Amino acid sequence: MVLSRRLKAVSRFLRIHRQLVGVVSRRLKAVSRFLRIHRWLVRAHIGRHQPTLDKVRLVISKEKWHANLPDLKDILQAWISEQKTSIEKDGKIIKAVSEQKWKGLQIQDFGGDKGKGVVATMPFTKGDVLCDYHGRIIPASEGKKLLSEQQSGEMGYLFFFKTRGGASLCIDAQTFPCECHPLKDTFGRRMNHSKKKFNVKPVHFQLKFPDGCRDTILFLASKDIQCNDEILWDYGVNKTSFRGEGLDLDWLDE
Numbered sequence: 001m002v003l004s005r006r007l008k009a010v011s012r013f014l015r016i017h018r019q020l021v022g023v024v025s026r027r028l029k030a031v032s033r034f035l036r037i038h039r040w041l042v043r044a045h046i047g048r049h050q051p052t053l054d055k056v057r058l059v060i061s062k063e064k065w066h067a068n069l070p071d072l073k074d075i076l077q078a079w080i081s082e083q084k085t086s087i088e089k090d091g092k093i094i095k096a097v098s099e100q101k102w103k104g105l106q107i108q109d110f111g112g113d114k115g116k117g118v119v120a121t122m123p124f125t126k127g128d129v130l131c132d133y134h135g136r137i138i139p140a141s142e143g144k145k146l147l148s149e150q151q152s153g154e155m156g157y158l159f160f161f162k163t164r165g166g167a168s169l170c171i172d173a174q175t176f177p178c179e180c181h182p183l184k185d186t187f188g189r190r191m192n193h194s195k196k197k198f199n200v201k202p203v204h205f206q207l208k209f210p211d212g213c214r215d216t217i218l219f220l221a222s223k224d225i226q227c228n229d230e231i232l233w234d235y236g237v238n239k240t241s242f243r244g245e246g247l248d249l250d251w252l253d254e
């Protein structure tokens, strides 16, 4: 009687154990497949365009992965953060930032209130890095002081941002030319605004320079850009951000 109860307990234990092993091994297989697909996506697309959800779906179907599927958006997110890390170490981008030599861009004078702007002299693909917002980095409080001293009441050539660690900083491209490139009119500060027709977006990176990390704002193409297109980004402000509707700043909402 006692023996039979013990045998039943042992067999129940073994059954549960087998089930657990099954679950863990299925999970491990799923993780290893995830990593394989992730590596494939990174290898095939790094430094180029972001894969579409359809492309990710195709890779997964080729892998014959039907159960325990991770969310496709999670795979894409993993690709995006991998790409971010790779941009931060990219020697060509670090060199372009240090030397302020960016390919495929030209400053053009549009005249009138708009003044100068930047146009593409070659096509870019969504996700490409076009240039940085170049200037000295100062605390946001110092930037706000510069802003308040502005005659026009507009944001001018200041870029406010927060680091991953939560520090509030500002890129001062108002002080022109910069100390490091006294003979250069840098592209970032000349790029005009469009809320509806922007084709680049600013993204914060910590570029790994030989002397340490530097907070940098890079402009990435948010869509494919053709030759002669004006490069525009959304300043993220509207007429009410400045001195109300009194200023004639209709272009801010366009």
Ligand SMILES: C[S@@+](CC[C@H](N)C(=O)[O-])C[C@H]1O[C@@H](n2cnc3c(N)ncnc32)[C@H](O)[C@@H]1O
Residues within 6 Å of the ligand: 113, 114, 115, 116, 117, 154, 155, 156, 157, 189, 190, 191, 192, 193, 194, 251, 252
């Ligand atoms: C960062 S600067 C851009 C470069 C500027 N156009 C220049 O000649 O130096 C921002 C200023 O450009 C002008 N601006 C920017 N976008 C504009 C637009 N879409 N239409 C008209 N003026 C614009 C405004 O005077 C704004 O304060």
